[in-house]
Amino acid sequence: MSFRSIRSYAAAMCLVLAPLTAAAQQNFGQAAGQQAVDFARLGQNQTEALQVNEAIYQGIGFGNTFLVVTPAGNVIIDTSSAGMANRHHELLTKVSTAPVRYIILTHGHGDHTGGVTDWKQDGTQILTQRLFPDFCAYQDRLAMYFARSNAAQFNFDAERLKQLQRSPRGKVTPTITFDDRYEFELGGLKFDVFHTPGETPDALSVWLPKYKVAFVGDNIYDSFPNIYTLRGTQPRWALDYVASINKVLKLEPEIVLPSHGLPIKGHEEVVKRLTKYRGAIQYVHDETVKGMNDGKDVFNLMREIKLPAELDMGETYGKVAWSVRGIYEGYVGWFDLNPATMYAASPNVADAELVMMAGGANAVAVKAQEAVKAGDAVKGLRLADAALASEPAHRGALEAKLLALETLQKSTRNGLENAWLGYGMRGVQKLLNPPTGPQGEAK
Ligand SMILES: [Zn+2]
Incomplete structure (x- = not known):
C-alpha cells in the first residue's frame, strides 16, 4: 500500500473509532478484518521518532503524538489512541525523558486522548479548550450507540460489542481550559x-511562533473532510472549518502538523494545501445553501454537487455527498416539507404491498439484478430491499442485494463506504447461509 493510501486510510478510520473505549482500541487489531489490522499497525514499524525540527518530534500512528522539547521540560500535543500510545511513549522518551510539563489535547476524540495516562506525571498540566469536557460527556452519553x-463498521463480534458497552472510556480531566486563546x-x-472549531466544537490549534509551526489536530486531512461521518455525529459546521483554517493561514506557518498524516512543510506548500482545503469546504457549503434556497431537495444536491477540478482533493476519507446532507440537515433538520414524512411511519412502509402488486418478491428481485447489471447498483439495492420487505428471507432478493453491495464496494475508494458495504454484505451472507439450512424461495 502506498504511503498516500495508508495515510488516507488512517484518516478514514480515525473518527469512526473516536468514540471507542480505550480497551476497544487496544484490542481493535485482534477483532477486525485484514484492512483494520493494517490500519492498527500503522506506525508500528517506526523505529525512531520522526524529527520535525530541532525541538519537535512525532510518533506516527492511528493519531500522531507530538513531543516538543524545551530547556524547562517537555510538552506533549495529542497522545494517540490507547493501542498506539505505549509505542509512541517508547519512541519519544528515547528523544527526551525530561518532565512532561503540559499535555495539550487538540480535541476530545479517543484517538487523541487515549495515551494521557502514559504521559501524565505529578504536576503535568492538561490543557484543553473549554468545551472539551462537554464534548467527552456527549460521547459518553451515547456510548452504547457508538459502540454498536x-x-x-469494524465487524466486532457480539462478545466484543458487550465489552464495548461495558467499558466506559477513560475520563480525562483538564487542569487548564480556555475560551478563545491561552x-x-x-x-x-x-x-x-x-x-479552532471544525471537526469538533472543542478543537484547538497550537502555534509556536519561534518555529512558525502550527499543530492543527483533525481540521486538516489528506482528503475531503468528513463534515458528516456515518458512525454518527452531531453537526460539524462547515463555516467553522473555514474560519479556523483562516486563523491558521493568517499566522503564515512554515510547517503545519496535522494529527493524522505527515508534516506539511514549506510556506508555499502550506498555503497551497490549506487554501485548497478551505476552498473545497466553502464551495460545498455554498452550493448546498444555494440549492436549499433554490428549493432543491437533499438527494438532488447530494448527486449534483461535485468539486471543481482545482478543488478536488479526493474522497478517501470524507465524501462530498455525505457532507452535503450533513450541511443541509445540520441547518434545517430532518423534515423535508413532505407531509408524509412527519408521521411515525418508515419510508418503506408500503413496500411489501407494492411488491405484491408488482408480482411478488421474485419478480422484484429479478428487476433488482437487472438494475445492478445495467449499472445502477443503488437502484438495485433499493429494489432488493423492497423485495425483502415483502419476504425477508427470499433467496433471490438476498442474492440481488449481495450483488448490489459487492458491485458498489468494487467501485469505491472511500474507506468508510467500503466498511459499511462490508457490514451490509455480512448481514446478507448470514441470511443466505443460515446454520439450519436455506430459507425462502430459490430463484
Ligand atoms: Zn483523529
Missing part, C-alpha cells in the same frame, strides 16, 4: 493555543 455503530511560555518557548 463501531461494532457494525498563551504560556516554557523554557523560553512561547506556546499560543487557540480555539
Whole structure:
C-alpha cells in the first residue's frame, strides 16, 4: 500500500473509532478484518521518532503524538489512541525523558486522548479548550450507540460489542481550559493555543511562533473532510472549518502538523494545501445553501454537487455527498416539507404491498439484478430491499442485494463506504447461509 493510501486510510478510520473505549482500541487489531489490522499497525514499524525540527518530534500512528522539547521540560500535543500510545511513549522518551510539563489535547476524540495516562506525571498540566469536557460527556452519553455503530463498521463480534458497552472510556480531566486563546511560555518557548472549531466544537490549534509551526489536530486531512461521518455525529459546521483554517493561514506557518498524516512543510506548500482545503469546504457549503434556497431537495444536491477540478482533493476519507446532507440537515433538520414524512411511519412502509402488486418478491428481485447489471447498483439495492420487505428471507432478493453491495464496494475508494458495504454484505451472507439450512424461495 502506498504511503498516500495508508495515510488516507488512517484518516478514514480515525473518527469512526473516536468514540471507542480505550480497551476497544487496544484490542481493535485482534477483532477486525485484514484492512483494520493494517490500519492498527500503522506506525508500528517506526523505529525512531520522526524529527520535525530541532525541538519537535512525532510518533506516527492511528493519531500522531507530538513531543516538543524545551530547556524547562517537555510538552506533549495529542497522545494517540490507547493501542498506539505505549509505542509512541517508547519512541519519544528515547528523544527526551525530561518532565512532561503540559499535555495539550487538540480535541476530545479517543484517538487523541487515549495515551494521557502514559504521559501524565505529578504536576503535568492538561490543557484543553473549554468545551472539551462537554464534548467527552456527549460521547459518553451515547456510548452504547457508538459502540454498536463501531461494532457494525469494524465487524466486532457480539462478545466484543458487550465489552464495548461495558467499558466506559477513560475520563480525562483538564487542569487548564480556555475560551478563545491561552498563551504560556516554557523554557523560553512561547506556546499560543487557540480555539479552532471544525471537526469538533472543542478543537484547538497550537502555534509556536519561534518555529512558525502550527499543530492543527483533525481540521486538516489528506482528503475531503468528513463534515458528516456515518458512525454518527452531531453537526460539524462547515463555516467553522473555514474560519479556523483562516486563523491558521493568517499566522503564515512554515510547517503545519496535522494529527493524522505527515508534516506539511514549506510556506508555499502550506498555503497551497490549506487554501485548497478551505476552498473545497466553502464551495460545498455554498452550493448546498444555494440549492436549499433554490428549493432543491437533499438527494438532488447530494448527486449534483461535485468539486471543481482545482478543488478536488479526493474522497478517501470524507465524501462530498455525505457532507452535503450533513450541511443541509445540520441547518434545517430532518423534515423535508413532505407531509408524509412527519408521521411515525418508515419510508418503506408500503413496500411489501407494492411488491405484491408488482408480482411478488421474485419478480422484484429479478428487476433488482437487472438494475445492478445495467449499472445502477443503488437502484438495485433499493429494489432488493423492497423485495425483502415483502419476504425477508427470499433467496433471490438476498442474492440481488449481495450483488448490489459487492458491485458498489468494487467501485469505491472511500474507506468508510467500503466498511459499511462490508457490514451490509455480512448481514446478507448470514441470511443466505443460515446454520439450519436455506430459507425462502430459490430463484
Ligand atoms: Zn483523529
